[in-house]
Amino acid sequence: xxxxTAATLLQAPQLAVAGATTDRAERHLPGDAxxxxxxxxxxxxxxxxxxxxxFFDRGQDHELFVASQRHLxxxxxxxxxxxxxxxxxxxxxxxxxTRAGDFGIASRFLSLGGGFGVGFLLLKSYxxxxxxxxxxxxxxxxxxxxxxxxxxxxxxxxxxxxxxxxVLRSELHGTARPRVKLLEIGATYWHMVDFIWFLIFALLYxxx
Amino acid sequence: MTSASMTDxxxxxxxxxxxxxxxxxxxxxxxxxxxxxxxxxxxxxxLIFVYLGKVMPPPKPGLTQAEIVxxxxxxxxxxxxxxxxxxxxxxFASLSSGLIVTQMRRMSGVSAALAYTYLAVLAVAALPGCLxxxxxxxxxxxxxxxxxxxxxxxxxxxxxxxxxxxxCFVTQYLVFAIAIFLDKRGIxxxxxxxxxxxxVVTELVAMPIWIFRGGTYAWDGLISFYLGTIIFVIWEVCxxxxxxxxxxxxxxxxxxxxQA
Amino acid sequence: MNMNDQRICLWxxxxxxxxxxxxxxxxxxxxxxxxxxxxxxxxxxxxRNHVGQIRASMLIFNICGIMFIPFFMxxxxxxxxxxxxxxxxxxxxxxxxxxxxTLFALADLAWLIAAFRPERDPQLLMLLNDLAWMAFxxxxxxxxxxxxxxxxxxxxxxxxxxxxxxxxxHFNLLTALLMxxxxxxxxxxxxxxxxxxxxxFWVRVGTYGLYIAVMFFVVRSALDRQAxxxxxxxxxxx
Numbered sequence: 001x002x003x004x005t006a007a008t009l010l011q012a013p014q015l016a017v018a019g020a021t022t023d024r025a026e027r028h029l030p031g032d033a034x035x036x037x038x039x040x041x042x043x044x045x046x047x048x049x050x051x052x053x054x055f056f057d058r059g060q061d062h063e064l065f066v067a068s069q070r071h072l073x074x075x076x077x078x079x080x081x082x083x084x085x086x087x088x089x090x091x092x093x094x095x096x097x098t099r100a101g102d103f104g105i106a107s108r109f110l111s112l113g114g115g116f117g118v119g120f121l122l123l124k125s126y127x128x129x130x131x132x133x134x135x136x137x138x139x140x141x142x143x144x145x146x147x148x149x150x151x152x153x154x155x156x157x158x159x160x161x162x163x164x165x166x167v168l169r170s171e172l173h174g175t176a177r178p179r180v181k182l183l184e185i186g187a188t189y190w191h192m193v194d195f196i197w198f199l200i201f202a203l204l205y206x207x208x
Numbered sequence: 209m210t211s212a213s214m215t216d217x218x219x220x221x222x223x224x225x226x227x228x229x230x231x232x233x234x235x236x237x238x239x240x241x242x243x244x245x246x247x248x249x250x251x252x253x254x255l256i257f258v259y260l261g262k263v264m265p266p267p268k269p270g271l272t273q274a275e276i277v278x279x280x281x282x283x284x285x286x287x288x289x290x291x292x293x294x295x296x297x298x299x300f301a302s303l304s305s306g307l308i309v310t311q312m313r314r315m316s317g318v319s320a321a322l323a324y325t326y327l328a329v330l331a332v333a334a335l336p337g338c339l340x341x342x343x344x345x346x347x348x349x350x351x352x353x354x355x356x357x358x359x360x361x362x363x364x365x366x367x368x369x370x371x372x373x374x375x376c377f378v379t380q381y382l383v384f385a386i387a388i389f390l391d392k393r394g395i396x397x398x399x400x401x402x403x404x405x406x407x408v409v410t411e412l413v414a415m416p417i418w419i420f421r422g423g424t425y426a427w428d429g430l431i432s433f434y435l436g437t438i439i440f441v442i443w444e445v446c447x448x449x450x451x452x453x454x455x456x457x458x459x460x461x462x463x464x465x466x467q468a
Numbered sequence: 469m470n471m472n473d474q475r476i477c478l479w480x481x482x483x484x485x486x487x488x489x490x491x492x493x494x495x496x497x498x499x500x501x502x503x504x505x506x507x508x509x510x511x512x513x514x515x516r517n518h519v520g521q522i523r524a525s526m527l528i529f530n531i532c533g534i535m536f537i538p539f540f541m542x543x544x545x546x547x548x549x550x551x552x553x554x555x556x557x558x559x560x561x562x563x564x565x566x567x568x569x570t571l572f573a574l575a576d577l578a579w580l581i582a583a584f585r586p587e588r589d590p591q592l593l594m595l596l597n598d599l600a601w602m603a604f605x606x607x608x609x610x611x612x613x614x615x616x617x618x619x620x621x622x623x624x625x626x627x628x629x630x631x632x633x634x635x636x637x638h639f640n641l642l643t644a645l646l647m648x649x650x651x652x653x654x655x656x657x658x659x660x661x662x663x664x665x666x667x668x669f670w671v672r673v674g675t676y677g678l679y680i681a682v683m684f685f686v687v688r689s690a691l692d693r694q695a696x697x698x699x700x701x702x703x704x705x706x
Contacts, residue, residue, distance in 0.1 A: 317470040318470075319474050319545050320541070320545050321477045322473050322538070324544055327566075328565055329534055329566075331570070332569045332573055335570050336570065336574050336577055340577075357592060360588075361592050364581055368581050372577070374530050375533045376573060378535075379534040379538070383477075390472060418523055418526075419584075
């Protein structure tokens with residue numbers, strides 16, 4: 001992180017406290033410093049999970065991992081990626097609509113975004129179920145240990161994200177002047193969840 | 209504390225972070241005493257579990273029975289000192305619990321339910337999550353000629369309960385995060401709430417220790433133990449710092465002598 | 469006062485209660501309940517043959533088992549609104565709830581420890597199994613004390629609009645009574661009072677589940693009433 005970004009992050013709390021103006025020229029950072037601490041920290045934590053996958057376990061038994069990967073359906077992975085991308089798009093559109101003052105439309109976009117999030121969870125559950133029915137459990141081998149743990153922790157993040165989206169929706173409906181900053185915070189988190197899925201998809205499904 | 213010094217204090221604007229008068233400090237003395245239990249206890253905790261008890265970093269789940277017996281007997285003396293110290297000092301963890309509840313009760317828009325949950329849940333955590341481990345290892349070290357199979361079982365019981373008591377901490381982190389999010393007074397900063405969500409994740413990634421006897425997700429694993437412990441230490445340091453700030457900034461008007 | 473925190477704590481109960489019910493169903497030793505008369509070898513076979521199910525169900529118990537505490541703490545907060553002479557019953561309720569949760573945590577740890585090394589000596593597996601069952605079924609005193617405090621608090625809630633209706637007090641005493649057989653599992657290996665018996669298992673566990681479900685609706689109504697009472701003098705608050 002360079003100096004200007006750091007300076008920007010330091011300014012963000014003051015902006016938040018001043019009662020965030022929606023003037024684009026004044027806003028440096030979407031959301032607030034707190035959510036960025038969360039996002040950056042969370043990504044650091046995930047990078048440790050990924051490092052463990054790549055260097056500790058996969059490095060030790062490469063053939064096993066490649067062979068096990070064949071059991072994963074790349075198509076399901078791609079569909080899940082598209083689902084999350086679409087949901088992120090809707091959440092981003094919701095933020096735009098909120099900035100423009102179209103709270104009803106913003107809320108509908110949020111519902112769509114959340115709906116696709118639920119779709120992701122359903123498809124993931126189906127994927128787990130089909131693996132479990134084939135006898136591929138968490139203790140089958142090191143690859144599947146990582147598979148269930150990485151996708152499991154990600155699912156937890158999606159669940160938290162859905163709770164955040166519900167909070168955003170109640171903000172849009174509950175007050176006369178919904179705070180854009182709150183929507184930016186939720187959107188930032190949701191985009192992070194999407195991004196982490198990309199990395200998981202690339203590591204587990206694609207990287208041979 | 210005379211009534212004269214109390215009127216001095218009452219006239220002074222206490223929302224600014226000015227240097228505190230002696231009278232002001234004594235109003236918060238009980239909280240400061242509780243606060244000090246945190247750095248003292250956690251340093252002691254480090255001495256007990258790391259240096260004397262040999263439980264952190266953890267010995268391997270994959271040891272044979274003979275190796276387990278050897279581990280216990282080689283470390284019996286220092287372990288026993290460790291567990292005696294813990295038996296004497298773990299009660300003081302209640303002071304940090306009480307302090308956090310006191311500060312949580314200052315939150316606005318938040319009833320006592322979340323604070324009471326924190327209190328109850330840490331009372332649970334102290335037992336199966338901490339003291340039980342020391343009891344099991346103390347039992348293992350107590351009789352050197354105990355059947356090795358039983359020693360191995362005590363070893364499992366100690367390590368698994370220590371690393372694998374998950375639910376109490378999940379609830380603790382969760383209600384703490386919820387309380388901070390709902391609090392309009394900003395007693396604790398929002399980023400501490402987000403860090404508490406990381407705490408929940410550390411418990412989730414510790415679930416596999418109940419399955420694996422080695423590797424990344426075992427009770428001595430890179431993720432389940434080491435990363436989890438690092439995140440816990442960071443969270444604890446942040447909590448202690450935020451508590452310090454919260455007590456320091458607490459307006460004196462809030463602290464009356466007689467409270468319900 | 470904003471009641472969101474109480475409502476969140478309230479809804480944690482059904483959200484995690486569903487998971488706990490699922491875990492109860494998955495655990496191979498509840499439906500039907502394993503017998504205390506199983507030999508050590510039979511106990512060992514139980515763990516060796518069902519390792520996956522035991523671990524999965526007990527991990528859910530481990531993670532979710534303490535999630536009723538926030539719900540109980542809402543009851544504590546409501547008890548503090550009662551027109552009782554003091555808050556003694558509310559704080560006693562808090563203390564009993566914490567102790568009860570500790571025993572539940574111990575029980576699922578014991579089942580998990582047994583499932584961790586199913587190749588362990590059958591005598592030791594049986595010991596762990598006994599510990600788990602005893603800790604799960606028998607320490608009913610904490611729930612009895614909780615319900616006792618709540619019931620008496622309700623009976624002594626002397627105001628025109630009591631926090632809880634009187635029948636909730638009767639309900640609490642009745643469920644406490646129905647839980648008492650659990651304690652006797654400490655001494656019986658067969659029959660209705662053994663840990664797999666009609667009274668000590670089905671009545672005791674079934675009553676607890678029903679209790680949580682009923683109290684959910686009771687507390688929800690109480691929260692609604694509290695919200696209405698708060699809204700009346702000042703007009704709608706956030």
